[in-house]
Amino acid sequence: MPIEVILPKVDMDMAAGTISRWLVKDGDRVKKGATIFEIETDKSTMEVEAPGDGTIGRISAEVGAVVPVGVAVAFIFGEGEDVGAIRLPTEAPTAKTQDAPKPQPVAIMPATNGDSSKPRATPLARRIARAHGLELAALAGSGPRGRIRAEDVQQHLSTPAPEAKAPPAADSDLIPIDTMRRTIAERLVFSKTTVPHFYLGAACDVERLLKLRQEINAVEGLPKLSVNDFVVKALALALRQVPEANASWSDAGIQRHRSVDVSVAVAVEGGLFTPVVRAVEAKPLGQIAAEIKTLADRAKARKLLPSDYAGGTTTVSNLGMYGVESFAAIINPPQATILAVGAATRQPVVAGDEIRIGTRMECTLSCDHRVVDGAVGAQLLAAFRSLIEQPLRLLV
Amino acid sequence: MNAPAIRELSYAQAIQEALAQAMDADPRVFLMGEDIGVYGGAFQVTGDLVHRYGEDRVMDTPIAELGAAGVAVGAALAGCRPVFEFQFSDFSALALEQIVNQAAKIRFMLGGKVSVPLVMRFPAGSGTGAAAQHSQSLEAWLAHVPGLKVIQPSTPYDIKGMLLAAIDDPDPVMVFEHKLLYKMKGDVPAEPYRVPIGKAIVRRAGTGISIVATSIMVHRALEAAEILSGEGIDAEVIDLRTLRPIDTATIIASVKKTGRLACVYEGVKTLGMGAEISAMIAESEAFDYLDAPILRLGGAEAPIPYNPVLEKASVPQTEVIVARVRDLLQGRI
Numbered sequence: 001m002p003i004e005v006i007l008p009k010v011d012m013d014m015a016a017g018t019i020s021r022w023l024v025k026d027g028d029r030v031k032k033g034a035t036i037f038e039i040e041t042d043k044s045t046m047e048v049e050a051p052g053d054g055t056i057g058r059i060s061a062e063v064g065a066v067v068p069v070g071v072a073v074a075f076i077f078g079e080g081e082d083v084g085a086i087r088l089p090t091e092a093p094t095a096k097t098q099d100a101p102k103p104q105p106v107a108i109m110p111a112t113n114g115d116s117s118k119p120r121a122t123p124l125a126r127r128i129a130r131a132h133g134l135e136l137a138a139l140a141g142s143g144p145r146g147r148i149r150a151e152d153v154q155q156h157l158s159t160p161a162p163e164a165k166a167p168p169a170a171d172s173d174l175i176p177i178d179t180m181r182r183t184i185a186e187r188l189v190f191s192k193t194t195v196p197h198f199y200l201g202a203a204c205d206v207e208r209l210l211k212l213r214q215e216i217n218a219v220e221g222l223p224k225l226s227v228n229d230f231v232v233k234a235l236a237l238a239l240r241q242v243p244e245a246n247a248s249w250s251d252a253g254i255q256r257h258r259s260v261d262v263s264v265a266v267a268v269e270g271g272l273f274t275p276v277v278r279a280v281e282a283k284p285l286g287q288i289a290a291e292i293k294t295l296a297d298r299a300k301a302r303k304l305l306p307s308d309y310a311g312g313t314t315t316v317s318n319l320g321m322y323g324v325e326s327f328a329a330i331i332n333p334p335q336a337t338i339l340a341v342g343a344a345t346r347q348p349v350v351a352g353d354e355i356r357i358g359t360r361m362e363c364t365l366s367c368d369h370r371v372v373d374g375a376v377g378a379q380l381l382a383a384f385r386s387l388i389e390q391p392l393r394l395l396v
Numbered sequence: 397m398n399a400p401a402i403r404e405l406s407y408a409q410a411i412q413e414a415l416a417q418a419m420d421a422d423p424r425v426f427l428m429g430e431d432i433g434v435y436g437g438a439f440q441v442t443g444d445l446v447h448r449y450g451e452d453r454v455m456d457t458p459i460a461e462l463g464a465a466g467v468a469v470g471a472a473l474a475g476c477r478p479v480f481e482f483q484f485s486d487f488s489a490l491a492l493e494q495i496v497n498q499a500a501k502i503r504f505m506l507g508g509k510v511s512v513p514l515v516m517r518f519p520a521g522s523g524t525g526a527a528a529q530h531s532q533s534l535e536a537w538l539a540h541v542p543g544l545k546v547i548q549p550s551t552p553y554d555i556k557g558m559l560l561a562a563i564d565d566p567d568p569v570m571v572f573e574h575k576l577l578y579k580m581k582g583d584v585p586a587e588p589y590r591v592p593i594g595k596a597i598v599r600r601a602g603t604g605i606s607i608v609a610t611s612i613m614v615h616r617a618l619e620a621a622e623i624l625s626g627e628g629i630d631a632e633v634i635d636l637r638t639l640r641p642i643d644t645a646t647i648i649a650s651v652k653k654t655g656r657l658a659c660v661y662e663g664v665k666t667l668g669m670g671a672e673i674s675a676m677i678a679e680s681e682a683f684d685y686l687d688a689p690i691l692r693l694g695g696a697e698a699p700i701p702y703n704p705v706l707e708k709a710s711v712p713q714t715e716v717i718v719a720r721v722r723d724l725l726q727g728r729i
Contacts, residue, residue: 149687
């Protein structure tokens with residue numbers, strides 16, 4: 001029997017995946033364990049390995065196709081198994097070959113706008129649309145409850161193609177929405193529309209921190225640290241001091257987290273990821289720096305594993321490297337806080353009765369008011385500031 | 397003496413002519429039924445046949461349908477060609493053992509060595525004020541039994557030709573005759589002729605919707621189509637004529653042309669002709685041509701009422717067919 005190559009479930013709540021790349025084609029010989037295709041989930045690209053030795057055949061899902069989990073997308077044929085003649089188990093389940101219930105073959109939908117908005121259409125309308133390669137989603141139905149009828153399709157076909165008639169807007173391009181962009185959009189809309197945000201700002205004196213970092217980085221053999229590594233550590237220790245802010249809102253109750261797992265926003269081409277450094281409060285700075293670097297590299301290569309970005313109890317978003325002085329960030333649900341970090345800038349500061357040149361870094365804490373009240377947020381920000389301004393406390 | 401080639405006869409007269417011609421042509425043909433002799437039949441279908449063919453060939457039976465039907469099945473097995481009349485189709489419930497368990501199965505259970513060339517006639521349907529036990533349309537019951545053929549001729553021409561074809565047939569054929577059709581007149585050739593069992597006919601060609609109808613509903617569907625044509629709706633009306641075996645090809649071809657299907661029948665809507673035709677179309681190549689939901693117009697889920705207003709309301713009427721087909725074509729269904 002040929003071996004089925006199915007679309008695997010790589011994430012807890014994954015129902016379907018998009019095939020982003022095939023590394024083999026029909027007729028290629030593969031060894032068990034060789035990467036044969038890649039799938040894109042909400043957050044990452046995953047490699048899928050050949051489940052056995054043999055010759056690839058019957059690849060049924062093209063790049064870009066959204067395939068439900070568990071559906072066969074190809075088969076591996078053994079020695080002497082005829083690719084053309086053999087009856088595949090999912091093609092014609094007969095009483096004889098049905099030793100175990102197999103997932104039924106499911107129509108593989110082209111990646112459009114998700115499965116929630118499957119258009120209502122009559123069989124005849126679908127048939128005509130199929131014959132002309134027309135996407136039904138592009139049509140308006142004149143039937144009851146918007147049902148697309150044959151007449152609607154014919155009308156669409158008989159009117160000249162819109163791009164020939166009048167391009168909708170010559171000075172803009174339509175960029176297709178990929179899985180990551182859609183996920184970002186959905187999560188941020190959810191956050192901004194359901195989480196009551198409030199914002200607290202502080203200008204932290206980072207003169208000592210910058211000096212300390214310079215000293216550490218000058219020592220041969222010690223790991224190189226970024227300002228952000230200190231920020232991550234300081235936020236984790238601050239949350240230890242104000243544990244009521246290391247929490248998440250849920251309908252069942254407020255979940256207070258035992259360890260501080262910090263999501264770090266990493267910009268990538270076309271979007272961003274938020275991989276998680278776990279139990280930050282217990283890790284030395286050097287280890288935090290190394291973990292962040294590994295996660296950021298993996299994110300940029302789109303090789304994060306679902307376990308790399310699951311969870312997180314707070315987030316650090318740092319735009320200082322772009323020269324941004326201050327900004328406010330949107331909370332990453334179900335977390336209750338996010339810290340937006342600006343650039344360290346030299347600026348006039350008042351010291352006693354004098355004005356002198358100091359270095360300040362603007363930090364803005366966004367809080368979910370359902371979990372963190374103003375005073376608690378203020379305590380958290382004060383604790384953070386105190387740690388950042390006395391950075392030796394981050395070392396011991 | 398030259399009889400005109402084609403005369404106008406009533407549906408009942410067309411039956412009587414077919415029975416007479418069958419008895420003329422074949423001494424094995426004889427008739428059985430309650431009050432079909434001197435009385436001439438409850439609907440005067442057999443009329444004076446008893447005087448022309450004698451009591452041995454036009455045989456009054458006691459009011460004992462099961463026993464009489466057993467006699468008919470036995471006679472058919474012994475080489476006769478009995479034509480059995482139920483006074484009302486409703487009374488066939490008493491004879492189901494003979495019809496369903498004997499007549500339908502004997503040929504199969506004896507390896508094809510014998511057959512049961514039996515014809516049974518069932519005066520059926522509502523509209524005569526005869527209430528729940530004398531008004532039913534039970535054809536779907538018998539159409540569910542392999543081994544039986546079930547026909548519902550809708551015109552004088554068809555009843556004569558199909559009845560003669562039924563008497564020729566080596567297997568049991570159940571003939572459902574709507575009581576309101578008996579007085580209906582139509583052109584009928586004087587000579588014997590056959591209308592094949594198992595062939596539907598397109599009574600009215602159209603492009604907008606296929607209306608499949610049986611028996612009296614064919615006429616209501618045609619009236620409805622006439623009214624709808626004045627509104628720009630061009631309906632095709634198919635007279636199914638045979639409920640078993642169904643002429644699927646004619647219906648599939650029609651639905652592929654029109655993209656819409658309505659089934660109109662007097663039997664109870666659920667699990668009736670419309671259920672079968674709808675499912676058949678959904679399974680067929682015509683599925684891909686459907687451009688609207690399928691419409692079923694059948695009898696109400698209730699015994700036929702005696703009250704004449706309710707009796708009328710309990711089965712599809714012309715104006716209901718018009719309204720529902722209009723709704724479908726104008727996109728409200």
